[in-house]
Amino acid sequence: MRKNAIVITSLLLTGSLLLSACANNSNNESSSANNAAAGSNSTKVEATTAPEIVPAGALSEPFTATDLSKLPAVAQKRTDTIIVGLTDPSGAFTPYFQQSGYDGNVSSLLYASLVTVDDKGVPTPELAESWDVSDDQLTYTFHLRKDLKFSDGSPLTADDVAFTWTIQYDKSYDGSSQLPSLNVKGGKAYKEGTSPTVEGIKVIDPQTISATLEQPNATALVQLGSNVLSKAYYGKDYRIGNLEYIKKLHEKPLGDGPYKLEKFIPGQEVRFVANENYFKGKPKTEHFIYKTTEGDVWQFVETGEVDYASFSATDENIEKLKALGFVNIIPYTPSTYGYLQVNLKHEQLKDKLVRQAIVYGLDRQSIYVDAAQGAGSIANIPASPISWSYTEEGINPYKYDPEKAKQLLDEAGWTVGAGGIREKDGKPLSIHYLGSKSKNTDIFIAVAKENFEALGIEFQPEVFADFNSLVSKVEGGDYDLVSFSTSMLTDPSDGFMQFFDGEITDYDNPKFLELYNKALATTDIEARKAVYKELYQLFNDELPIIFTSYKKTVYAYNGRIENLSVSPFIGLAGSLPTWSLK
Numbered sequence: 001m002r003k004n005a006i007v008i009t010s011l012l013l014t015g016s017l018l019l020s021a022c023a024n025n026s027n028n029e030s031s032s033a034n035n036a037a038a039g040s041n042s043t044k045v046e047a048t049t050a051p052e053i054v055p056a057g058a059l060s061e062p063f064t065a066t067d068l069s070k071l072p073a074v075a076q077k078r079t080d081t082i083i084v085g086l087t088d089p090s091g092a093f094t095p096y097f098q099q100s101g102y103d104g105n106v107s108s109l110l111y112a113s114l115v116t117v118d119d120k121g122v123p124t125p126e127l128a129e130s131w132d133v134s135d136d137q138l139t140y141t142f143h144l145r146k147d148l149k150f151s152d153g154s155p156l157t158a159d160d161v162a163f164t165w166t167i168q169y170d171k172s173y174d175g176s177s178q179l180p181s182l183n184v185k186g187g188k189a190y191k192e193g194t195s196p197t198v199e200g201i202k203v204i205d206p207q208t209i210s211a212t213l214e215q216p217n218a219t220a221l222v223q224l225g226s227n228v229l230s231k232a233y234y235g236k237d238y239r240i241g242n243l244e245y246i247k248k249l250h251e252k253p254l255g256d257g258p259y260k261l262e263k264f265i266p267g268q269e270v271r272f273v274a275n276e277n278y279f280k281g282k283p284k285t286e287h288f289i290y291k292t293t294e295g296d297v298w299q300f301v302e303t304g305e306v307d308y309a310s311f312s313a314t315d316e317n318i319e320k321l322k323a324l325g326f327v328n329i330i331p332y333t334p335s336t337y338g339y340l341q342v343n344l345k346h347e348q349l350k351d352k353l354v355r356q357a358i359v360y361g362l363d364r365q366s367i368y369v370d371a372a373q374g375a376g377s378i379a380n381i382p383a384s385p386i387s388w389s390y391t392e393e394g395i396n397p398y399k400y401d402p403e404k405a406k407q408l409l410d411e412a413g414w415t416v417g418a419g420g421i422r423e424k425d426g427k428p429l430s431i432h433y434l435g436s437k438s439k440n441t442d443i444f445i446a447v448a449k450e451n452f453e454a455l456g457i458e459f460q461p462e463v464f465a466d467f468n469s470l471v472s473k474v475e476g477g478d479y480d481l482v483s484f485s486t487s488m489l490t491d492p493s494d495g496f497m498q499f500f501d502g503e504i505t506d507y508d509n510p511k512f513l514e515l516y517n518k519a520l521a522t523t524d525i526e527a528r529k530a531v532y533k534e535l536y537q538l539f540n541d542e543l544p545i546i547f548t549s550y551k552k553t554v555y556a557y558n559g560r561i562e563n564l565s566v567s568p569f570i571g572l573a574g575s576l577p578t579w580s581l582k
Contacts, residue, residue, distance in 0.1 A: 059318050059331040065559030067325035072304030075326075075558055081287040082561065082579060084308045085300060087467050088267055088292040093253045094234070095227040096168060096175045097246055100467060101487055106270055107227070108573045109288065110151075110255035112279065114142055114161065115225025116574065119567045121388075121490050123221050127156070127228060127256070127279065137216040137523065140224055144207040149277040150230050151260045158209035162201050163231035163238075165211060165224070166190070169198055172243045176502055179223050183214040193240070218520045218528065219491055230254050258283045258577035268292060284563075284580040301327065307558040308572075314373035318554060327556040328564075334553070335384040335568045337495070338368070338485040340546040344506035346480055348429055353412040355543040358431075358481075359398040361405030361455045363447055368549035371443045379547040381536040382486075382495035386568055388525065389492035389532040395540050405455050414456070422456040430458035434473055434482040437465045444483065481546070490569045492532045493520060498545070507544040 089102035095111055098104055114128040125131075128142040148156035168179045169187040180187060186199025200212035211224050229235075233254045237245045253261055256279070259272035270290040274283040291306055300306040302324065311317040313331060321329050342349050349355060368376045380397055383390050409422060409429070417423035421430075431452060435441035445461045452459040462479075464470040474482055489495050496516060498504050515538065519531040539545075557564055563578040 059313060059329060059554055061331070063318075063322060063329040065326050065328050066322075068559045070325040071558065071560065072302070072326075075304030075307065075560075078307075079581060080285060081289060082285050082308075082558075082581065083289045083291050083306050085297065085306045086270070086290040086292055089264075089270065089290075090468055091264055091266065092247075092250045093261065093264075094246060094250050095229065096164075096173075096177045097250065098175075100471065102467065104487070106261075106264075106290065107253065107255070109257055109259040109272055109576065110253050110261060111227040111257045112255075113226050114144075114228065115222055117222065117490055117567075117569050118574075119565075119569070121569050123225065126225075128225060131221070131225075133221070138214075139210055139212045140220055141204070141208065141210040142225070144209070145279060146207060148256065148279055150233070150254055150256045151275045151277055152233075152254060153277055154230065154232060155206075156228060156230070156256055157206040158203045159206070160228050160231045161209045162203050163235045164227070164229045165201055166198050167229075167235075167238065167243060170240060170243055172241050174243075177226075178219070178497065178500065179226070181500065182211075182217050182220050182223055185212045185214055196240075216521055216523070218523050219493055222490070228256060230256075259288055262287075266292075278577065280577060283577040288576070301556060304558075307561060308555065308564075309557075310553050310555050312372050312375035313552040313554045314375045316373060317375075321554065321556045324556075326559050328559050328561075330555045330557075330566055332553050332555055332566055333384075333386060333568070334551065334571075335386055335489045336486045337379045337382060337384055337489075337550055338483070338548040339379070339382075340481045340548060341474070341484055341498070341504065342543075342545055343477065343480050344504070344544065345477060348414075348424075348427075349480060351412050352542055353408045354414070354429075355546065356398075357405040357408035357412070357455070358457075359543060359546055360401045360408065361457075362451050362546075363400045364398075364548060365400060367444050367447050371440075371447075372552075375552045376549045377552070379549050380540055381547065382539055382545070383492055383532070383536065384489060385550060387489065387492060387495075389529055389536075391529075391533050391536060393533060394537045402451070402454055409455065416456045420453075420456055421458050428458055429456065430460060430480075432460045432462065432478070432480045434462050434464065434470055434479045436467060436470055436483070437463050441483065483548070485551075488569055488571060492528070496535075504544065509538075509542070509544075512538060 086105055087102050089106050090099040092099040092103045093107050093110060095107050098107065113126050115123045115131070116126045118124050127144060127148060129145045130143045132141045133139070142161070144158060150156055165179065165184065167173060168177050169184070169190045171191045171193065184198055184200040186195055186197070189195035190198045202210045204210060213220060234246060234249060251264055258275055258278045258280070260275045262271040262273045264270050269292055272288040274286050276282045291300070297309050297311070301309045311321065318329065321327055342355060344350060364378050368378060378397070380395050414422040414424045414429050417428070421428045423429065433445070433448065435444060441463055449459050449461070464473065470482070473479060486495065493516070499507055512535070515531055515535045519528050519535065522528060555566060560581045562580050562582050563575060564572070565575040566572055567574050
């Protein structure tokens with residue numbers, strides 16, 4: 001299992017930074033269903049209907065620093081370096097092979113993509129200056145910009161794109177990219193070893209490449225339009241059926257993005273230097289650093305040790321930030337949702353009634369809204385309120401109802417035994433919960449312990465100091481529930497990625513697959529909305545994962561930083577190359 005498309009619920013030190021999608025491979029900002037950009041045809045621009053960003057807490061518009069003279073001296077002395085906090089990455093900085101969303105934050109600065117998305121979720125050109133889509137929605141032809149280069153100065157051509165697509169169909173590929181699910185023509189034959197190439201991938205000339213699918217897929221444009229790997233570098237030792245060698249290159253990445261990796265010091269920082277060969281021009285700020293040492297985010301902001309941080313959008317936090325005088329503040333509601341991953345291998349959790357009882361019996365309002373001073377709201381479906389697919393029609397809100405929870409547990413055959421703990425077939429009903437070390441986890445454990453005890457459920461929490469340790473525990477299968485949050489979601493299909501990328505393997509429902517594939521088979525937004533409404537109602541009832549919350553945050557950053565903007569779909573990655581220090 002790979003925690004690529006999933007990020008733990010507390011990111012930036014104690015905040016929640018998402019510089020990019022933090023997704024599986026590359027930019028997976030990810031699967032948008034649109035075909036709109038310069039030079040494209042057969043288009044249906046659906047994401048333009050997405051609602052505006054929801055105001056976060058008490059701040060409904062950006063706040064500008066009032067007194068930059070208060071900026072700490074240590075920050076004033078940084079004239080060519082910007083520092084941002086990030087939970088420690090694992091060091092797997094190769095797109096399509098990453099181990100966590102934090103690795104994805106690093107690679108988002110090292111690699112560009114063929115196609116990106118704007119702040120409405122609409123695909124826009126990046127390395128590809130335009131593209132064409134055939135009338136039958138099966139063939140995507142990308143036209144690359146001229147004179148593209150990797151950071152070492154070597155040329156980037158259609159051959160590199162072909163290599164990038166091809167290796168994801170290799171039988172030894174074990175990453176979490178969703179590109180293989182597009183079913184490029186001939187991909188299956190290549191994987192099975194019956195063809196030396198992927199038939200549907202055609203290099204037309206050095207600046208033109210096409211991919212032909214077996215069937216239409218609404219996510220194809222951005223899936224195909226993801227990051228590009230250098231064939232000369234990453235393909236030098238490639239042999240069909242053997243991709244193990246790429247792991248040796250993870251900490252020595254060769255990309256084409258705005259920055260190059262200068263040095264990775266595990267547990268301390270990731271240093272970047274501006275890429276003079278970046279196709280948009282060398283970034284305005286020469287050095288960028290991810291500070292990965294854990295600590296108090298307030299301390300790092302107040303002392304000037306970091307230039308950017310994220311906070312829950314509470315009145316208290318907003319007023320404290322305004323009082324600092326030297327920070328700009330942006331209200332922000334990301335396109336993410338929080339959830340509890342359920343171990344469906346465990347017998348007690350296979351029963352839908354038990355999962356529903358847990359939701360009814362867990363006071364989510366107290367945990368995710370009241371304790372956050374209103375800087376959050378309850379989630380009940382795998383989509384963010386800012387998504388064009390979001391709906392509450394036919395959705396059970398699962399308001400806190402301990403008596404309803406007890407009734408469901410009774411129906412499921414769990415009766416109260418000695419000591420007040422429910423039993424079935426001689427086994428006690430217990431929940432082994434995993435969480436990361438944070439104030440939010442402390443709140444969850446305190447409330448959940450009381451809630452579950454009232455239901456007759458034995459609660460066994462386990463807290464981890466770092467993300468990688470928690471992931472290792474999850475991979476071992478020794479858990480019942482674990483707290484996670486998704487990466488940024490562009491297309492509604494992204495909200496289901498954990499069921500396809502190896503995270504959750506035990507939800508077997510033909511109706512789910514039928515609806516999921518039906519939603520991908522068309523680019524018509526109204527048709528897709530109708531299918532996703534059915535999907536959301538299905539998941540809201542079956543609860544293969546337990547939905548928890550949506551966050552309302554504010555980003556605070558050094559008032560000297562200019563040209564900073566935040567996209568609800570790709571975070572800061574889009575604007576970072578233009579950041580400058582005045």
